[in-house]
Amino acid sequence: MSSAIDPRIEEKPLPPGQNGLPLIGEALQVFGDRNFTIARHRKYGNVFRTRIFKTPTVFVRGLEECLFVLRNEGHYFQNSLPENTRKLFGEHSLANSTGTALAHRRKILSRSFRPRALDSYRKYIEETASRYLRLWAERRDIVMYDELSSFSLDLAWKLFAGIDNASQSEVGKLLKTWFAGLFSFGPIFPGGRAAKAFQARQKLFDFIRQEIDRRRLEDDFGVDILSILIQSRDENGCELSDRAIVDILLNILGAGFGTMTSALTSFFLLVGQHSNVEQKLRAEQDELARAQLPRADTIDRMVYLEATFNEVLRLYPPIAAGFVRVIKECEIAGYQIPEGWIVIWSIDATHLGIENDPNAFQPERFLSSPPTDFIPFGGGMRECLGREYARLEMRVLCSKALAHYEWELPRQDFTMTTLPVPKPKNGLKVRFRQRGEKQ
Known part of the structure; x- marks a missing residue:
């Protein structure tokens, strides 16, 4: 499927990240280590790229970013x-x-x-x-x-x-x-x-x-x-x-x-x-x-x-995440997301991206001012x-x-x-x- 690229999007950079090993990319880390995506988000922010086998893949967290994908x-x-x-x-x-x-x-x-x-x-x-x-x-x-x-x-x-x-x-x-x-x-x-x-x-x-x-x-x-x-x-x-x-x-x-x-x-x-x-x-x-x-x-x-x-x-x-394929070039959080790439919108990474002691078990956080990054x-x-x-x-x-x-x-x-x-x-x-x- 081909489509004209919006010149405003074409000027945007690709998300930061790396490709991993030949043939398999970073598939082993993605599917074998829950902390992999958390660590990468800490390093790169709400959007980063990797490669799963031969497929360029973008990970997305954050309420606004995930809802953009879902909607x-x-x-x-x-x-x-x-x-x-x-x-x-x-x-x-x-x-x-x-x-x-x-x-x-x-x-x-x-x-x-x-x-x-x-x-x-x-x-x-x-x-x-x-x-x-x-x-x-x-x-x-x-x-x-x-x-x-x-x-x-x-x-x-x-x-x-x-x-x-x-x-x-x-x-x-x-x-x-x-x-x-x-x-x-x-x-x-x-x-x-x-x-x-x-x-x-x-x-x-x-x-x-x-x-x-x-x-x-x-x-x-x-x-x-x-x-x-x-x-x-x-x-x-x-x-x-x-x-x-x-x-x-x-x-x-x-x-x-x-x-x-x-x-x-x-x-x-x-x-x-x-x-x-x-x-x-x-x-x-x-x-x-x-x-x-x-x-x-x-x-x-x-x-x-x-x-x-x-x-x-x-x-x-x-359910930790969802998978979509990009069918039309778009922009997420200031990054160009090319057509044909896979985007994984991450629920668990979104939940652990809150500022107030994200790894602690504290039900009280939902009594007064519940986290907005909750999906x-x-x-x-x-x-x-x-x-x-x-x-x-x-x-x-x-x-x-x-x-x-x-x-x-x-x-x-x-x-x-x-x-x-x-x-x-x-x-x-x-x-x-x-x-x-x-x-």
């Missing part, structure tokens, strides 16, 4: 995920959709995340949270990431596709395998994460397609996302194909399961490491309990819990549709855990890995018990 999709930029990720999501998924197709699919799905729909989800989330918390207290010693993975998996499959107890079934294992390889890069080796993810995707496709056929044959439609998709029409007025339905559903399931598992694990990790925050959270729960208000009313009054969620998402956003759910047409669902799930589980249970973190390696989502290297070992129970 100019279709004009200067085109969504451009890495090849393996793009194929694993599927061409009809929200992650790969653009323009009118993306807008139409978001409109269809938005029904599932409106206040009335969220209210209908609350009872099942409450029941599932209570069941899992009791189970953890009985087991005492658990690996929190694995347990939260099962919790979020059960919720996502039930509420979005009507499937019960998915964590105990083959379909749950398949979704976990698919998600584990979702952000794999480079060649696909037999037996590797990417290869297993593609195999799992095909089996998930077959399973969901059978469910689609059953619902159509039996005229059995509920109010979950799968039923909504089956009965919907695309932007041209045609029924969505089975492949489109599967692609869109897998995208939503992956977000509802994978990103929630990461965010909740980070919550239990950070609160478990900061007793001062834990005490304030418990005091808030105790005060609300004394007020004896209906549960539906109290859950929206948890101000400090909400601030803590925000601080968790600031430090460990489940855990993206923006523009890429803003997370399920953001209020995510907050509801976190409020329900974590408020119950704080009110009725306690947890400790035994000595272990707390190093965080980043792919496919942030999580403690060992899954986070936790000693869990009822509140007030002797050790």
